Amino acid sequence: MSQTIVIDPVTRIEGHSKITIQLDDRGEVVDAQFHVTQFRGFERITQGRPVHEMPALMARICGICPVSHLIASAKAVDDIMAVEPTPTGADLRRVINLGQIVQSNALSFFHLSSPDLLFGFDGDPAQRNILGVAAANPQLARDGIGLRKWGQQIIEWMGGKRIHPEGIVPGGVAFRLTEEVRDRILAGVPDALAATERAIAWYKSDMLRWEEEATTLGNFRSAFMALVDRQGNVDHYGGWIKVIDADGHALAEPIDPKHFNDYIGEAVEPWSYLKSTFWKPMGYPDGIYRVGPLARLNVAEKTGTPRADEELEKFRWRVGRVASSSFHYHYARLIDTLHAIEKIELLLRGPEITGPHTRSTAGINRNEGIGVSEAPRGTLMHHYKVDDDGLVEWVNLVIATGHNNMAMNRAVLQVARHYVKGDRLEESMLNRVESVIRCYDPCLSCSTHALGQMAIKIDLLAPDGRVLSQLAR
Amino acid sequence: MTFTDGAGVLVLGVGNSLRADDGVGEAVVERLGGVLPPGIADLRAVYQLTPELAADLAEVALVVVVDAAAGVPPGEVVVREPDAASLGEPFSHSVDPARLAAMARALYGASPRMLLVGIGPASLEPGEGLSPVVAAAVDVAADTIAAIIRER
Numbered sequence: 200m201s202q203t204i205v206i207d208p209v210t211r212i213e214g215h216s217k218i219t220i221q222l223d224d225r226g227e228v229v230d231a232q233f234h235v236t237q238f239r240g241f242e243r244i245t246q247g248r249p250v251h252e253m254p255a256l257m258a259r260i261c262g263i264c265p266v267s268h269l270i271a272s273a274k275a276v277d278d279i280m281a282v283e284p285t286p287t288g289a290d291l292r293r294v295i296n297l298g299q300i301v302q303s304n305a306l307s308f309f310h311l312s313s314p315d316l317l318f319g320f321d322g323d324p325a326q327r328n329i330l331g332v333a334a335a336n337p338q339l340a341r342d343g344i345g346l347r348k349w350g351q352q353i354i355e356w357m358g359g360k361r362i363h364p365e366g367i368v369p370g371g372v373a374f375r376l377t378e379e380v381r382d383r384i385l386a387g388v389p390d391a392l393a394a395t396e397r398a399i400a401w402y403k404s405d406m407l408r409w410e411e412e413a414t415t416l417g418n419f420r421s422a423f424m425a426l427v428d429r430q431g432n433v434d435h436y437g438g439w440i441k442v443i444d445a446d447g448h449a450l451a452e453p454i455d456p457k458h459f460n461d462y463i464g465e466a467v468e469p470w471s472y473l474k475s476t477f478w479k480p481m482g483y484p485d486g487i488y489r490v491g492p493l494a495r496l497n498v499a500e501k502t503g504t505p506r507a508d509e510e511l512e513k514f515r516w517r518v519g520r521v522a523s524s525s526f527h528y529h530y531a532r533l534i535d536t537l538h539a540i541e542k543i544e545l546l547l548r549g550p551e552i553t554g555p556h557t558r559s560t561a562g563i564n565r566n567e568g569i570g571v572s573e574a575p576r577g578t579l580m581h582h583y584k585v586d587d588d589g590l591v592e593w594v595n596l597v598i599a600t601g602h603n604n605m606a607m608n609r610a611v612l613q614v615a616r617h618y619v620k621g622d623r624l625e626e627s628m629l630n631r632v633e634s635v636i637r638c639y640d641p642c643l644s645c646s647t648h649a650l651g652q653m654a655i656k657i658d659l660l661a662p663d664g665r666v667l668s669q670l671a672r
Numbered sequence: 673m674t675f676t677d678g679a680g681v682l683v684l685g686v687g688n689s690l691r692a693d694d695g696v697g698e699a700v701v702e703r704l705g706g707v708l709p710p711g712i713a714d715l716r717a718v719y720q721l722t723p724e725l726a727a728d729l730a731e732v733a734l735v736v737v738v739d740a741a742a743g744v745p746p747g748e749v750v751v752r753e754p755d756a757a758s759l760g761e762p763f764s765h766s767v768d769p770a771r772l773a774a775m776a777r778a779l780y781g782a783s784p785r786m787l788l789v790g791i792g793p794a795s796l797e798p799g800e801g802l803s804p805v806v807a808a809a810v811d812v813a814a815d816t817i818a819a820i821i822r823e824r
Contacts, residue, residue, distance in 0.1 A: 310723065329723050330771060333778050341727075341779050348724045 220615045228619050231612040235473035242594040250589045266299035267574035269367040271581040274570025276369035281564035287554040288371020293436045294546050295357050297539040302350025303575035304536040307640040309343020315634050321627040342394035349387045356380045371558035381547050391540045399533045415617040416635040417525025417610030420445035422488035425498040426573050432503035433495050435573040441498050447521045456571035475604040490577025490602040492531040497521045507538035525610050528638040563589040574599050576640050600641040610635045681713035681821055682732045686739040693793035693806045697738040703814040721772050730780035736817050737769050741790025747805035748792045749813045
């Protein structure tokens, strides 16, 4: 008799979702689906608003990554105004964006995922949280707290507020950076670098414990997508979209982000509010690709900063030039963080960073605009159409978690096939199914369709749809 | 956001001002900014208590957490100490006051005195602005906290 297992809600991720696992008559897993179950609708509620309001409105999509939406939105409005931000304005945006990368990556690794790595996937669920980490490995917890705090301070000091900052505006940034704030941020760089390098050393020393998980948690061939700069190195703010296949070969020449619609399609499934994007030349669902820290390292030639490049070399020696296991998102996230800290320091030491010209101004010069940047979880695209008065007529948001949707579904299926046996649900299985989702650090609020903390429920269904077993948190 | 910088005292106004009276914590710290002399306390509005605040607790002697308090009559102001016996469910994004104090102790060896100031809400529905009965309690709460800080 076939059955279905439902995990509802999935925990320690951003937002609400559930997972369904379908078993056949022999109790073997035949299918699995990751459902995003809440709807928000920012693409509709912003219609009719003046486009200059869009960055501030879009920041409200998410309390974790408001800066990412501010950046992509401001860039889309730049495009509508047909202006480039001043060099100082662009560099200030880069610094705030990298502060966002640091604090969000720290949340994902230290707060959400390190409990599994520290206590094991079969460990006591009561321990597997940041408070358990604080008790068992205080240095690791202090490093996570310190990194997140420093990233949030950058956002607050430069953007005006820690959450939903207002400093990023169409044309650049609203505030000039003072030398005092610059120096305050720079003073935190040595501690931030040390904390990240301690975490990398700890992770590497413990990696062999997780060989089975690295093999089974979302380990499959797929394409990868990320932004790169002129040299082909990691670029979190701008540059070109680069897509490679599972062997590292470019699937196209570097793409101008304004033409992303020529290459990226979106599919909708009836069982989820989260859209699935796909590489158009391969169609849906064959055009599966991944974004985020792992994709950034796989796609780029180098990171472009010395300490991160040294770690990248070791990363590639350990897991290959194109890492295929989603488990390596954790390792990649730490190197991504190291690069972000180094880059923040480089940018803040630039001679013009405290200069007065932080913003270009213009009116409505186009009826359509696209802004693309790298959010912590991957490539983020905002696409707006406005009327001649600058009122928003149409919005499409293509979000990192949407890019990863097909990959997450495939990963859940792979984990379920490996760990789910028969019709009994066990905690260790539940945690491994959740943990493969956490590798991607999905933000369901950012996918415009969810709110609040993630919870998990697994239903085990009979062939006729009856719920045979259920695990929930 | 930080309204003033100060040493020795941290006041955290907790809540979401887009959920009606849940914004009372922010309103109280704003009011305190006009009541307290500069430099007396670090006044902050936060959406929720997060683990990162443990590091800030380590730098002060007194922490006052101001929040809407479900179960308290609308507009009533209550002051109490956190109940370590009723720790909430651990979660990685937010923590309850007692757990935050425990983290500060475990990670930084800090044990600042902590007081909770709760204001009973009339509405927690989506929307900006406090209901009249809660708005009237903002001054009471701010004066109460100012007195606590003065007398410490």
